Amino acid sequence: MASAAPLSLRAGVLSLLIFAIFALAWHMATRGGPAGPAMDPEYAKLMGATATQGKSAMPGPLEVGAKLIEHLRHPFYDHGPNDKGLGVQLAFSMLRVAAGYGLAVLVAIPLGFLIGMSPLMNKALDPFIQIMKPVSPLAWMPLALYTIKDSGLSAIFVIFICSLWPMLVNTAFGVSGVRKEWLNVARTLEVGPWRRAFTVILPAAAPTIFTGMRISIGIAWLVIVAAEMLVGGTGIGYFVWNEWNNLSITNVIIAILLIGVVGMLLDQLLARAARAVTFPE
Amino acid sequence: MSDRFISIEGIARRFPTRSGEPVTIFEDLSLSIARGDFVCIIGHSGCGKSTVLNVLAGLDQPDAGFVFIDGKQITAPGLDRAVIFQSHALLPWKTALGNVAYAVASRWPSLKKAEINARAQRAIDLVGLHGAEMKRPAELSGGMRQRVGIARALSIEPKILLMDEPFSALDALTRGALQDEVRRICRDTGQTLFMITHDVDEAMYLADKIVLMTNGPGAMIAEIVENPLPQERKRDEIHRHPDYYPLRNHLIDFLVTRSVTFRNDMPAGYDRKKPPVVKPRAQTPTMA
Numbered sequence: 377m378a379s380a381a382p383l384s385l386r387a388g389v390l391s392l393l394i395f396a397i398f399a400l401a402w403h404m405a406t407r408g409g410p411a412g413p414a415m416d417p418e419y420a421k422l423m424g425a426t427a428t429q430g431k432s433a434m435p436g437p438l439e440v441g442a443k444l445i446e447h448l449r450h451p452f453y454d455h456g457p458n459d460k461g462l463g464v465q466l467a468f469s470m471l472r473v474a475a476g477y478g479l480a481v482l483v484a485i486p487l488g489f490l491i492g493m494s495p496l497m498n499k500a501l502d503p504f505i506q507i508m509k510p511v512s513p514l515a516w517m518p519l520a521l522y523t524i525k526d527s528g529l530s531a532i533f534v535i536f537i538c539s540l541w542p543m544l545v546n547t548a549f550g551v552s553g554v555r556k557e558w559l560n561v562a563r564t565l566e567v568g569p570w571r572r573a574f575t576v577i578l579p580a581a582a583p584t585i586f587t588g589m590r591i592s593i594g595i596a597w598l599v600i601v602a603a604e605m606l607v608g609g610t611g612i613g614y615f616v617w618n619e620w621n622n623l624s625i626t627n628v629i630i631a632i633l634l635i636g637v638v639g640m641l642l643d644q645l646l647a648r649a650a651r652a653v654t655f656p657e
Numbered sequence: 658m659s660d661r662f663i664s665i666e667g668i669a670r671r672f673p674t675r676s677g678e679p680v681t682i683f684e685d686l687s688l689s690i691a692r693g694d695f696v697c698i699i700g701h702s703g704c705g706k707s708t709v710l711n712v713l714a715g716l717d718q719p720d721a722g723f724v725f726i727d728g729k730q731i732t733a734p735g736l737d738r739a740v741i742f743q744s745h746a747l748l749p750w751k752t753a754l755g756n757v758a759y760a761v762a763s764r765w766p767s768l769k770k771a772e773i774n775a776r777a778q779r780a781i782d783l784v785g786l787h788g789a790e791m792k793r794p795a796e797l798s799g800g801m802r803q804r805v806g807i808a809r810a811l812s813i814e815p816k817i818l819l820m821d822e823p824f825s826a827l828d829a830l831t832r833g834a835l836q837d838e839v840r841r842i843c844r845d846t847g848q849t850l851f852m853i854t855h856d857v858d859e860a861m862y863l864a865d866k867i868v869l870m871t872n873g874p875g876a877m878i879a880e881i882v883e884n885p886l887p888q889e890r891k892r893d894e895i896h897r898h899p900d901y902y903p904l905r906n907h908l909i910d911f912l913v914t915r916s917v918t919f920r921n922d923m924p925a926g927y928d929r930k931k932p933p934v935v936k937p938r939a940q941t942p943t944m945a
């Protein structure tokens with residue numbers, strides 16, 4: 377049976393349906409049950425609503441939705457260290473990611489170029505890269521805190537370290553894989569080394585480099601939440617931890633949602649950039 | 658006219674093999690080409706034609722011997738020689754015009770951008786690609802890509818054009834059209850041209866001299882065949898020329914048998930340093 381509606385439309389309808397079923401199931405599961413047997417009002421007051429009304433501690437979708445709207449209305453307020461708007465917290469996290477990731481770009485791309493162009497450097501640096509790459513970036517945290525002595529900078533350093541490897545490895549791979557015939561064109565035209573690097577190697581390796589940058593931004597956004605939970609103070613990771621300590625599951629759920637949305641936007645941004653430099657062959 | 662515009666003097670090329678004993682593709686290979694000559698080299702696959710061309714281009718270094726062009730020894734690639742690669746080797750992220758302009762800008766770094774583009778456009782027009790200059794290689798047909806490669810090579814006004822089977826990937830019709838164009842351009846500009854081909858008819862139609870290379874390893878230049886066909890050739894008429902079949906038979910005979918047997922059956926007085934020049938003709942000279 378062929379359907380006339382385009383695939384994306386049908387997929388969209390299905391997505392909405394899945395979401396509706398999920399929200400409904402969520403709502404049913406967290407809805408308050410019938411009131412329990414009568415109990416001493418003093419005792420009920422002590423136990424709180426959870427025990428007395430059979431209501432789950434887990435917030436329902438309506439609660440979360442209402443709270444989300446409230447947050448979106450006032451994203452940027454700042455009432456002291458433990459009460460900042462979600463927009464402020466996300467901005468702190470994004471600034472840290474931007475700083476660490478930006479530094480990583482500045483280091484990884486030139487170094488990757490060097491490794492990709494020189495078989496000697498490739499072989500010489502390989503053992504270091506192979507050993508450092510699988511280390512969880514958070515394992516660097518104590519070392520960073522000890523040497524840098526600043527929690528904010530340490531978080532940036534951790535982002536730097538985790539963003540570095542995918543970009544480094546991909547840049548080296550892209551540069552070393554530039555087609556011999558394109559390099560030969562440059563050679564027969566007597567193109568100098570700098571001009572060759574920027575007009576032949578860089579455009580040829582750009583799609584691979586951007587793939588690395590896309591992987592890196594994804595990892596950086598994963599790691600920032602954990603890093604901020606450790607260093608505290610500000611940021612969306614700290615927000616999640618703080619709200620857990622306040623037992624506000626509603627806020628935790630909202631934070632999860634927003635972390636996902638921002639992560640998706642960052643990924644789309646890099647994907648779009650990668651598409652712009654990709655050439656059909 | 659200098660008879661030794663290009664002079665290949667006793668070059669050898671060896672490649673390492675897995676067994677450790679290097680294989681000699683050719684050695685003590687000599688050949689000279691006059692200015693303005695259109696030379697085709699034919700021989701079986703793997704005999705070392707591309708290797709010779711790469712040495713001429715400076716992309717590969719011989720293990721022995723020298724190559725001189727216009728009296729200067731060749732050790733590296735240079736703008737005096739333009740290479741047209743078998744696989745067109747266009748930069749896929751640049752447009753057709755961009756690819757040619759890149760070559761022009763490399764040749765004359767001090768030119769203004771407008772002048773660079775004007776020269777590139779002229780080369781594009783010359784190969785009949787007017788209107789397709791803003792397309793990227795992926796949007797061009799195989800024949801059009803090869804034309805861009807030719808335009809790029811011509812745009813730098815090289816002393817020598819080196820072509821490695823430039824038309825072998827094309828269909829017969831496109832190939833014919835491009836052969837005509839290359840022939841016209843070369844005759845108009847007096848280009849010296851060195852071209853590898855597998856196609857006997859292509860060699861007969863285009864070349865002034867056809868170099869015959871024996872099978873490798875240890876390939877030799879068996880002889881240099883002077884094309885007896887008149888300079889003014891028409892593709893659809895040359896097969897009526899009395900010298901056409903003698904020439905064609907000579908070439909085919911070489912490819913089928915002599916390329917293999919030549920090694921054991923060298924003509925008396927054969928000298929690697931100066932391969933014999935032959936000119937196959939009809940037995941009885943005809944009145945033109």
Ligand SMILES: Nc1ncnc2c1ncn2[C@@H]1O[C@H](COP(=O)(O)OP(=O)(O)OP(=O)(O)O)[C@@H](O)[C@H]1O
Pocket residue numbers: 672673682701702703704705706707708709873
């Ligand atoms: N880099 C290399 N390493 C080892 N052997 C090589 C290398 N390049 C070429 N050869 C060998 O040298 C020989 C000649 O190669 P070449 O490419 O010059 O042949 P060709 O005459 O151009 O063949 P074709 O007509 O198929 O293009 C081949 O036997 C090939 O295997």
Ligand SMILES: [Mg+2]
Pocket residue numbers: 706707708821
């Ligand atoms: Mg070849």
